[in-house]
Structure formats: structure tokens, C-alpha cells
Amino acid sequence: MLKIDGSQGEGGGQIVRSSIALAMVTGQPFQIDNIRAGRKKPGLMRQHLTAVTAAARICGAELAGASIGSARLAFQPGSVTAGEYEFSVGSAGSATLVLQTVLPALMIAGGPSSLVLEGGTHNPHAPPFDFLDRAFLPILNRLGVTVTATLDRPGFYPAGGGRISVHVSPADKFQKLELLERGELLAQRGRAIVANLPRHIGERECQLLRMRTGWPKSCVTLESPADSRGPGNVVVLEIESRHVTEVFTGFGERGVRAEAVADAAWRQASRYLATDVPVGEHLADQLMLPLGVSVFRGGPGGEYRTFALTPHSTTHLDVLRLFLDLDVAVLDHDRDACTVRIGRR
Numbered sequence: 001m002l003k004i005d006g007s008q009g010e011g012g013g014q015i016v017r018s019s020i021a022l023a024m025v026t027g028q029p030f031q032i033d034n035i036r037a038g039r040k041k042p043g044l045m046r047q048h049l050t051a052v053t054a055a056a057r058i059c060g061a062e063l064a065g066a067s068i069g070s071a072r073l074a075f076q077p078g079s080v081t082a083g084e085y086e087f088s089v090g091s092a093g094s095a096t097l098v099l100q101t102v103l104p105a106l107m108i109a110g111g112p113s114s115l116v117l118e119g120g121t122h123n124p125h126a127p128p129f130d131f132l133d134r135a136f137l138p139i140l141n142r143l144g145v146t147v148t149a150t151l152d153r154p155g156f157y158p159a160g161g162g163r164i165s166v167h168v169s170p171a172d173k174f175q176k177l178e179l180l181e182r183g184e185l186l187a188q189r190g191r192a193i194v195a196n197l198p199r200h201i202g203e204r205e206c207q208l209l210r211m212r213t214g215w216p217k218s219c220v221t222l223e224s225p226a227d228s229r230g231p232g233n234v235v236v237l238e239i240e241s242r243h244v245t246e247v248f249t250g251f252g253e254r255g256v257r258a259e260a261v262a263d264a265a266w267r268q269a270s271r272y273l274a275t276d277v278p279v280g281e282h283l284a285d286q287l288m289l290p291l292g293v294s295v296f297r298g299g300p301g302g303e304y305r306t307f308a309l310t311p312h313s314t315t316h317l318d319v320l321r322l323f324l325d326l327d328v329a330v331l332d333h334d335r336d337a338c339t340v341r342i343g344r345r
Contacts, residue, residue, distance in 0.1 A: 002030040007037035009315030017101040020055045022323035024105035029076040043069040047093025051101040054087045082109035089119030092160030094126035106168045113168045121155045121162035124251045131247040144171035159230020174299025182278040183242025190220040191236045195228035205262040235265040279306040285313045291342040301343035
């Protein structure tokens with residue numbers, strides 16, 4: 001059984017989720033200790049536990065230590081079974097992170113699968129649905145799989161209650177991903193999403209975005225979803241280029257001014273626009289696992305150019321190397337940019 005130190009590197013929940021995903025794909029059992037040891041609340045949280053139990057159900061895994069607060073988890077995977085599944089985090093925990101735990105195995109399952117996930121869809125420190133739908137899945141589909149996602153109902157922190165429907169058609173043959181250039185800029189869009197809160201919050205966010213960006217008024221819009229189970233506020237900026245779409249977000253919090261929320265999203269987007277790097281730091285991290293899985297299944301892998309890797313991403317690569325026999329190269333161009341290559345040895 002593979003032994004993993006959950007406190008290594010960045011030391012967060014990504015180590016648990018990626019280890020589970022890779023165990024499902026490879027059939028390699030593992031035991032992870034010191035789960036999230038450096039966090040304010042160490043051990044498995046509810047969203048991590050949902051990911052664990054969802055994965056176990058899909059692949060018939062045997063578990064030990066699968067409880068909230070547990071610092072140790074043993075995971076013995078069985079065979080992945082395609083099918084129809086429903087999972088609920090039971091809180092505002094991220095439904096998108098649960099999806100990204102089980103998706104790699106369903107990409108190579110014996111047939112199509114449908115998933116319904118309930119929980120948070122727009123969470124700080126997790127990829128929001130908009131990023132999943134507009135940035136991540138379109139690139140994932142270039143590898144040869146077909147994954148579609150629908151936001152049935154938004155779920156914001158702390159109420160949660162969101163719902164995502166996903167359909168996965170596995171790849172017959174994986175294609176190479178090459179994402180070294182952004183291509184010409186096609187569109188820029190901004191949205192202020194305000195649910196069960198005063199409308200003036202979104203109006204102020206839109207006003208600041210128009211002032212900061214200089215975009216036409218029609219490119220910045222205000223949305224007020226009527227079906228949210230709780231209050232929520234997110235600013236979403238979308239930069240669409242020929243070869244890639246990137247999404248940047250700012251999340252409203254109690255005591256944080258609306259202008260600061262919009263400004264947080266714009267700072268991320270403006271940094272991206274000031275460079276010619278096609279892949280932002282969060283998307284760079286999310287692409288590593290599916291590229292590794294594609295190589296494991298005989299595909300050619302790929303390469304992409306991004307910002308200098310974050311500690312989160314370097315830890316993610318370390319976990320990939322534990323499970324997969326890969327040729328991984330990180331070629332630094334300068335202190336602000338690099339090319340990541342993942343392929344066969």
C-alpha cells in the first residue's frame with residue numbers, strides 16, 4: 001500500500017482528492033496520514049468526506065478512517081462502474097471539488113455516466129461553476145472526452161444548496177493538448193451575481209468594473225438568481241481568446257465592500273491580460289491530473305504555458321509522480337512564466 005504524507009508541500013485537501021482520483025484510475029491502494037495537518041481545522045472536512053464516499057461508491061472501495069476530522073485515511077479501490085449517481089455535500093462545501101475527484105476515473109470508465117451534485121457551486125478557495133463550465137471543461141474535452149455541466153441551482157456560502165448536473169462520455173482515444181499561445185482576444189465579459197441581497201451591491205460592482213476595464217456597458221451585467229437558497233455575491237470576469245477562455249472571480253463576504261469584491265476579480269484578470277501567458281495559475285493546476293490520466297491510458301499528454309507554478313501546483317505534481325510513471329518537465333522561461341510538459345517516459 002502506498003504511503004502518503006498529507007502534510008507535504010502545500011498540505012491541503014488537494015492531496016487527498018488527487019490521491020483518491022489517481023487510486024481509482026490506477027487501482028493502487030494508499031494510506032494518507034497527517035491530513036491537512038497545517039490547517040486551522042485539520043483532518044477531513046465534510047466536503048472531503050463527500051469526495052471520499054462518492055469515490056468509494058463509484059469504484060467499490062474499502063475505506064478506513066473515513067470520518068470528519070480524521071487525520072488518516074486508507075483507500076483500497078475496486079473497479080470503476082459507470083452509471084447514474086447523486087451526491088450531496090450536505091453543506092456549502094464545494095460540489096465542484098467533489099466532481100473533480102471522481103471525474104478522472106469516469107473519463108476512462110466503460111460507459112457514459114451522469115452525476116447530480118448538491119452543495120456549494122460558488123465557494124471561495126474552490127473553482128466556481130463558471131470556471132468549470134467556461135475554462136476547464138472546454139479544454140478537457142479537447143483531450144477526447146465529452147463532459148457537459150449544467151447549473152441547476154446556485155449555492156453560495158454559507159447556505160449551500162446548489163445543484164449541478166453533469167454528463168460524462170469517456171474518451172475512445174486521447175488527443176494531445178498543446179496550449180502555448182492564447183491567440184487573439186475575442187471577448188471580455190463581466191458579471192456581478194447578487195442573490196437575496198440588495199441590488200445596489202451588484203450595481204456598485206458593475207460600476208467599478210466599467211471604470212476599471214473601460215469595457216462597453218453591454219459587457220458588464222448584473223444577475224439576480226431567484227432560486228438561491230441563501231444570500232450570495234460573486235463577481236465573474238471572463239476573458240475569451242482564440243485558444244483558451246479564462247475566468248476570474250471575486251467573492252462577497254460580510255464586512256467587505258462591494259467595490260473590493262469587484263476589484264479583487266479585476267486584479268486577477270488584469271495581471272493575466274498584462275501577459276501573453278495563455279493558462280492562468282488555477283487552470284494550470286486543474287489540467288495536471290487529466291493530462292496524467294490521458295498518458296496512463298496511452299495518450300500523448302501535452303504541454304501548456306502558464307505563470308510560475310504555485311506551491312499548490314508543485315505539490316499536485318508530486319502526487320502525480322507517486323501514482324503514475326510520467327515524464328514531467330517544468331521549463332522556466334523567467335521568474336514569472338513556465339511551460340509544463342506531461343508525457344510518457
